[in-house]
Amino acid sequence: METIGLIAGNGRFPVLFARAARARGLRVVAVAHRGETEPDLEREADSVTWVRVGQVGRVIRALKAGGVSRAVMAGGVNKVRSMFSLRPDWRAMRLLGRAAGRGDDALLRAVSAELESEGIEIVPSTVFLQDIVVERGHLAGPPLSEREAADVRLGCRVLAALGPLDIGQCVVVERGVVLAIEAVEGTDRTIERGGSLGTGRAVVIKAAKTGQDMRFDVPAVGPRTIETMVRSGAGVLAVQAGATIMLEGERLIEMAARQGITVVGCDEHGNVGQS
Amino acid sequence: METIGLIAGNGRFPVLFARAARARGLRVVAVAHRGETEPDLEREADSVTWVRVGQVGRVIRALKAGGVSRAVMAGGVNKVRSMFSLRPDWRAMRLLGRAAGRGDDALLRAVSAELESEGIEIVPSTVFLQDIVVERGHLAGPPLSEREAADVRLGCRVLAALGPLDIGQCVVVERGVVLAIEAVEGTDRTIERGGSLGTGRAVVIKAAKTGQDMRFDVPAVGPRTIETMVRSGAGVLAVQAGATIMLEGERLIEMAARQGITVVGCDEHGNVGQS
Numbered sequence A, B: 001m002e003t004i005g006l007i008a009g010n011g012r013f014p015v016l017f018a019r020a021a022r023a024r025g026l027r028v029v030a031v032a033h034r035g036e037t038e039p040d041l042e043r044e045a046d047s048v049t050w051v052r053v054g055q056v057g058r059v060i061r062a063l064k065a066g067g068v069s070r071a072v073m074a075g076g077v078n079k080v081r082s083m084f085s086l087r088p089d090w091r092a093m094r095l096l097g098r099a100a101g102r103g104d105d106a107l108l109r110a111v112s113a114e115l116e117s118e119g120i121e122i123v124p125s126t127v128f129l130q131d132i133v134v135e136r137g138h139l140a141g142p143p144l145s146e147r148e149a150a151d152v153r154l155g156c157r158v159l160a161a162l163g164p165l166d167i168g169q170c171v172v173v174e175r176g177v178v179l180a181i182e183a184v185e186g187t188d189r190t191i192e193r194g195g196s197l198g199t200g201r202a203v204v205i206k207a208a209k210t211g212q213d214m215r216f217d218v219p220a221v222g223p224r225t226i227e228t229m230v231r232s233g234a235g236v237l238a239v240q241a242g243a244t245i246m247l248e249g250e251r252l253i254e255m256a257a258r259q260g261i262t263v264v265g266c267d268e269h270g271n272v273g274q275s
Helices: A013-023 A056-065 A079-085 A090-098 A104-116 A146-165 A187-197 A223-232 A249-259 B013-023 B056-065 B079-085 B090-098 B104-116 B146-165 B187-197 B223-232 B249-259
Strands: A003-008 A027-033 A047-051 A070-074 A137-140 A170-174 A177-181 A202-206 A234-240 A262-266 B003-008 B027-033 B047-051 B070-074 B137-140 B170-174 B177-181 B202-206 B234-240 B262-266
Touching: A003 A013, A003 A056, A013 A027, A013 A070, A027 A056, A047 A056, A056 A090, A056 A104, A070 A104, A137 A249, A146 A170, A146 A177, A146 A202, A146 A234, A146 A262, A146 B146, A170 A187, A177 A187, A187 A202, A187 A223, A187 A234, A202 A223, A223 A234, A223 A249, A249 A262, B003 B013, B003 B056, B013 B027, B013 B070, B027 B056, B047 B056, B056 B090, B056 B104, B070 B104, B137 B249, B146 B170, B146 B177, B146 B202, B146 B234, B146 B262, B170 B187, B177 B187, B187 B202, B187 B223, B187 B234, B202 B223, B223 B234, B223 B249, B249 B262
Parallel strands: A003 A027, A003 A070, A027 A047, A202 A234, A234 A262, B003 B027, B003 B070, B027 B047, B202 B234, B234 B262
Antiparallel strands: A137 A262, A170 A177, A170 A202, B137 B262, B170 B177, B170 B202
16 A cells, blocks of 8 residues: 655645545555644544644654655645744754745745655645646636736736745735735735725635745635635635645535635636637 | 925825925915815915815816916825725826726826826925935934844845835835735735734835836835834834935934834845945
8 A cells, every 4th residue: 555645734735635645545644733734634644643843853753654755745834823933853953044045935845855865755735636726717606807807817917926036825906906915924814804905896816926836835725715705705716727726626616606706717827718 | 485286195294295395485285185184284285175086177176276387296095995985077087097007106197197288297295305205224223133134125025026016015024024015905004914923023114116106105104104013013114215205204213212113224125234
């Protein structure tokens, strides 16, 4: 039986990953982060070792002890919480020193190199989840209006400008006005802020950062995204096709359709059409 | 006696402008916006005509009736409030149709062209206020640490990326992490959000947008900026020298010094030194 390692962050993604991997007959050896990972993971993985954010040495030991040679990273960590409570072990200290920037990708690339030096290859977490990578086109709700399509394109321009700085995966736009830009507060709070500044049909755009390494924390939307939009008064969700995954997609599409929320997959320029 | 027109938005800036212009012996003919401009302006200007946001025709008539051939725009308007409550007159409608983009500058440029076609020249509001344009260097509080200087430079990179899109004048950074980026919520709310995510020494960077037309709403800081920083737990204020004005500068510097808040003027790359 093949073994896959799972370095689990927060949210539903690690749980869904473990379930999908086991459904394919794999053994899942997970490392979970205290205060981040959902305890549910215990039910879906074959083994779970709990560590604190920053204990890179313990992550490596747990994976090696579990016989892991291939692992995925799934789910993020709360950047603000971890930024100020991080107690890195010596291995993390060494790689923090080497990491070129302080952006997520730079740090995760350093963690990934550390693991690979120990014979553990990091593979994209979408490996068993190709069916949930968002495709281009109309996915739910009323058709996109001209105005909304223009807002999607503007949002993509904003995200393209911020991407090289390793920040920003989400932006909220209405009638050509950029209502909110995500920094570290996370996508849900960005949607709440932007939606509450709009008139009920604000457009939420979620995309990958330019050159984002898909082995780390793939941008994801899920039913909670739709719940946040309903609560905040946002009306359109545009996600970058090919670079974003949809968790519990059927439920998301069904919720969006019922709430009259439009969901589309678009390219990095915000185009939804297939041409 | 020379007459100067004042198209007044919100905040202290219009009031301070009128006071400075009258101190120079000018007659101030003001147009104030209901729900935006502080009623105090009545005491500082020679005449005030109240209009609603979007009544461009009335602005022109009021300035012409007052014998104005040169006017300034001072203070912003609440973009979110005006976006959804705007009832433009025919003149505003016509120029909204012509405005290339929906960014502030594009709209204000169109308003400005409309006024100039009527013989009213728009001049920068800093015309009588050169002494309050921020200069480069250390202005108040403890010296900037290495870490804070790096945060200032990062913030300037973020603002430089967003500037061409006509958004973003403020960003909050701490330890290399971008905590908050301003969209339409305004600088105070951005400072509140970013500061509350930091540890008490978050760095606030305020700059002009790339190519910002200084005839319209010059970026300004004032004592309220320091109050917001104290309340939110931000510790450093870096403002772009030459492109930002400091309202009630003596009071701001005195408040910052008393609160241990560092204030610096920097160039567009975030450099504070004079070289």
